Amino acid sequence: MRPAKTLERVIPIGTLAERTGVKVETIRYYEQVGLLPEPERSEGNQRRYGRAHVERLAFIKHARDLGFAVESIRTLLRLSDTPGMACDEAHAIAAEHLDEVRDKIARLRSLEAELARIATVCSGGVAASDCAVIEALADHSHCEHHSA
Amino acid sequence: MRPAKTLERVIPIGTLAERTGVKVETIRYYEQVGLLPEPERSEGNQRRYGRAHVERLAFIKHARDLGFAVESIRTLLRLSDTPGMACDEAHAIAAEHLDEVRDKIARLRSLEAELARIATVCSGGVAASDCAVIEALADHSHCEHHSA
DNA sequence: CTACAACCTGTAGCCACTACAGCTTCAAGA
DNA sequence: TCTTGAAGCTGTAGTGGCTACAGGTTGTAG
Known part of the structure; x- marks a missing residue:
């Protein structure tokens, strides 16, 4: 069968x-x-x-x-x-990728910090001219983040 | 002038x-x-x-x-x-994006953990048939990660 | 006036799929 | 054996957010 x-x-x-x-x-x-x-x-x-x-x-x-x-x-x-x-090459690929992942995490964490700051200040309900989200995006002065 | x-x-x-x-x-x-x-x-x-x-x-x-x-x-x-x-919408967009960023960080951290495990075990130099990197990718059994 | 950098438009390529159109094949039930 | 409908097939186009050409035109310094 x-x-x-x-x-x-x-x-x-x-x-x-x-x-x-x-x-x-x-x-x-x-x-x-x-x-x-x-x-x-x-x-x-x-x-x-x-x-x-x-x-x-x-x-x-x-x-x-x-x-x-x-x-x-x-x-x-x-x-x-x-x-x-030899396994060296496989190891190198994995290690390099791990580095990339760690870089990405670091970058996302700094984004997270700034987004959290922005989103916390503005709790909604206010007119857009006073909106902290919009203001923060328009005004680059008090932020030290780097490009992606 | x-x-x-x-x-x-x-x-x-x-x-x-x-x-x-x-x-x-x-x-x-x-x-x-x-x-x-x-x-x-x-x-x-x-x-x-x-x-x-x-x-x-x-x-x-x-x-x-x-x-x-x-x-x-x-x-x-x-x-x-x-x-x-009203600023509600701007706030919602920022908050949603913050959530996405946090999700992404969490996913990358679990990747990081598994990659670190894989890359550490295999320090290179061994034949590919014994390479921990290759083995780990071939064998899904002892890992609990989720799809991206 | 000439040379050359900077500009223009339009198109194709990148990555890793995903979706669709329009067809053919497979397999289970009557 | 026939029918039906799911599953398969190929080929093409779309996604996001640019980037890189090719092949031409314009601006400007010397």
Whole structure:
């Protein structure tokens, strides 16, 4: 007897989407940009995926969720495909991305501080000519933040 | 005698760019999407800006630096143009944006934590088959983070 | 008057999708 | 076996907020 549906050896794109949490259109996009290898096709030209695709797409999704750029993921996948290759490069990509994330957090925190200041002063209800939000945006003098 | 160049009443786009820190192309873009009103033109069809444009562009730049979407800025500008209008809306926009920024910070912090974990374990030099970065991305099991 | 920087318009590209139009295929029920 | 409707297909265009050209015109200092 054949295995239950959720354990089948080849699955269509919709099932792959469900199983990985990646949308159908996004899966086709990943194929188009060369992240996901082209799968076999049914007689009627529909994509049929196997276990390897599920794993690879899960890898991609995990990396995307962590904010890695598609270009970085391409490199990470290449590294994971060549097991003899040194891990230095993967480590460098992760470390660099971590730096970027930390930078982004720092910048957002300074935005948060200024926004909080602006939003607190103005509690609404006043005429716009006196609105602290508008005034704060119009007047750049007493703020020391930097461009994004 | 005429005033010094930096104090002139009408300025070309390049000077406006210098004075506000907004690139020439971006200024034209803001005009195109209706954030900055169309200025007068010279006889030769070149844009000539006045004091009001400098102020409005500074407002826009400040708001963009704070991460406000162009659409929000459009509303904020409209509010600042109608001085009788209540400030509630401006306050709501700022408060909502502050919420978004805080959300973003929270999400980035959880990314940071996982990236730090991944990057620390793997210090490079090992073969990719044993690389903690690759493994962590391939194996989703011991991580509880959520999609972006 | 000449040279050259600065300006002009319009279009295409960036990232990582997302949405749609207009078609074909698959699979389950009658 | 036939029908129906969900799911699949390709290709194109749109998102946001710019940025980067190409190929021309204007402004201005020497």
